[in-house]
Amino acid sequence: xxxxxxxxxxxQALEVIASVEPRIADATRQELADQRASLKLIASENYxxxxxxxxxxxxxSDKYAEGTIGHRFxxxxxxxxxxxxxxxxxxxxxxxxxxxxxxPHSGIDANLVAYWSILAHRVEGPWxxxxxxxxxxDLSEADWEKLRASLGNQRLLxxxxxxxxxxxxxxxxxxxxxxFHQNQYGTDPETGLLDYDALRAKAKEFKPLILVAxxxxxxxxxxxxxxxxxxxxxxxxxxxxxxxxxxxxxxxVFTGEENPVPYAHVVTSTSHKSLRGPRGGFILATEExxxxxxxxxxxxxxxxxxxxxAAKAVAFAEARTPEFQGYAQRVADNAKSLAEGFLTxxxxxxxxxxxxxxxxxxxxxxxxxxxxxxxxxLDAGVVTNRNSVPSDPNGAWYTSGIRFGTPALTSRGxxxxxxxxxxxxxVDVLTNTEAGTNKAGAPSKxxxxxxxxxxxxxxxxxxxxxxxxxxYPGLVLS
Ligand code: PLP
Numbered sequence: 001x002x003x004x005x006x007x008x009x010x011x012q013a014l015e016v017i018a019s020v021e022p023r024i025a026d027a028t029r030q031e032l033a034d035q036r037a038s039l040k041l042i043a044s045e046n047y048x049x050x051x052x053x054x055x056x057x058x059x060x061s062d063k064y065a066e067g068t069i070g071h072r073f074x075x076x077x078x079x080x081x082x083x084x085x086x087x088x089x090x091x092x093x094x095x096x097x098x099x100x101x102x103x104p105h106s107g108i109d110a111n112l113v114a115y116w117s118i119l120a121h122r123v124e125g126p127w128x129x130x131x132x133x134x135x136x137x138d139l140s141e142a143d144w145e146k147l148r149a150s151l152g153n154q155r156l157l158x159x160x161x162x163x164x165x166x167x168x169x170x171x172x173x174x175x176x177x178x179x180f181h182q183n184q185y186g187t188d189p190e191t192g193l194l195d196y197d198a199l200r201a202k203a204k205e206f207k208p209l210i211l212v213a214x215x216x217x218x219x220x221x222x223x224x225x226x227x228x229x230x231x232x233x234x235x236x237x238x239x240x241x242x243x244x245x246x247x248x249x250x251x252x253v254f255t256g257e258e259n260p261v262p263y264a265h266v267v268t269s270t271s272h273k274s275l276r277g278p279r280g281g282f283i284l285a286t287e288e289x290x291x292x293x294x295x296x297x298x299x300x301x302x303x304x305x306x307x308x309x310a311a312k313a314v315a316f317a318e319a320r321t322p323e324f325q326g327y328a329q330r331v332a333d334n335a336k337s338l339a340e341g342f343l344t345x346x347x348x349x350x351x352x353x354x355x356x357x358x359x360x361x362x363x364x365x366x367x368x369x370x371x372x373x374x375x376x377x378l379d380a381g382v383v384t385n386r387n388s389v390p391s392d393p394n395g396a397w398y399t400s401g402i403r404f405g406t407p408a409l410t411s412r413g414x415x416x417x418x419x420x421x422x423x424x425x426x427v428d429v430l431t432n433t434e435a436g437t438n439k440a441g442a443p444s445k446x447x448x449x450x451x452x453x454x455x456x457x458x459x460x461x462x463x464x465x466x467x468x469x470x471x472y473p474g475l476v477l478s
Pocket of ligand 1: 216243
């Protein structure tokens with residue numbers, strides 16, 4: 001697609017939007033300007049291609065299509081069937097999966113669908129057939145009561161939030177921590193690395209129905225063959241949430257035992273992080289689990305977002321190219337450059353480094369909380385998010401860490417030298433930031449003082465790199 005086509009398409013679209021609600025058109029222009037002008041280092045964000053973005057802005061948004069391909073609860077779904085079939089076919093081929101379900105609206109939806117599917121397959125199915133029930137509609141109120149009790153007494157073992165897991169992996173305040181008896185595994189207190197022996201021992205003691213692998217903030221690869229062995233030893237279903245690293249799987253950076261697809265019974269994911277697609281979720285499963293995953297609607301979901309399923313198809317098609325494989329490798333290489341950049345400047349990293357797309361900086365050595373560091377960095381145009389470190393003394397709100405990710409800036413063309421400079425700029429900001437006090441003069445975990453001139457200095461240096469690697473080069477809005 002040529003630059004002028006994209007420029008005129010977006011300029012005209014913004015004119016149409018402005019004719020109805022100019023403030024939304026203005027905010028949309030401003031968002032592009034802001035994204036262009038900042039160092040986006042949030043590990044879960046990326047920049048989707050104009051083709052992916054444009055696919056979301058169509059009349060597929062208007063169509064209801066509850067149900068599954070060829071089996072909808074609404075008339076006139078023939079084109080949605082086409083779109084969903086293509087997206088699922090691409091997902092199966094891209095990841096080498098037996099079955100793909102592309103309806104989940106987000107990663108959390110994908111996880112909820114997966115949990116209920118596994119319950120349906122492991123608990124509801126056998127329970128129903130043991131009770132001689134062929135059809136859910138035949139269940140009496142007493143049967144439902146029994147079913148609820150049996151579903152509600154299942155166990156889930158996932159990675160704890162402060163070790164890098166996600167809310168939906170059994171965190172107490174999340175629905176996943178309420179619908180299951182939950183337990184969590186952590187990382188080795190010395191190394192910060194996953195301790196498979198400790199995990200195995202915990203699994204043997206806890207005997208989960210579902211073992212969840214995957215992470216939001218763990219800067220290392222996981223051995224999914226070992227995870228499957230542990231799951232098999234305790235009779236658990238292995239569910240891998242690859243929301244963060246799906247791009248590294250698609251791009252063949254994670255292969256063999258680091259690729260979850262051949263080992264997990266069910267894999268959930270988002271499409272918008274390292275995979276660089278539209279915001280959304282999807283599920284891969286073995287044939288065995290496919291029928292229950294297919295019941296995502298009506299079990300958990302309503303109408304699928306057909307326009308987003310279409311955009312997932314486009315993103316999956318992009319991810320099948322050699323260019324995407326090159327991109328994925330650069331994401332991992334750049335994370336190493338960023339980590340080395342921090343280490344050579346004396347900063348402390350959780351696990352001492354990275355071998356995926358995440359670098360987790362422990363900012364306590366700068367005398368700061370994650371909250372203070374995140375705010376000071378933002379003042380200098382460096383967009384990150386604060387994150388807990390293992391056994392974080394500052395809890396999940398203030399935290400002691402800053403999570404960095406390389407997918408977005410790698411999409412802009414940043415390489416080794418730029419990421420080394422990013423490390424230099426971050427260290428510059430943090431060494432020039434002091435923890436602040438509250439109104440009463442007591443130490444505060446939120447306030448901070450950034451020395452004069454630092455924000456300007458860092459913003460200027462980043463502007464040089466950002467200008468050299470423009471976001472959506474050639475996209476000029478009139
Ligand atoms: N799973 C993991 C591992 C994540 O990191 C996230 C998001 O940060 C999600 C699931 C949820 O994704 P979404 O925000 O699309 O619901």
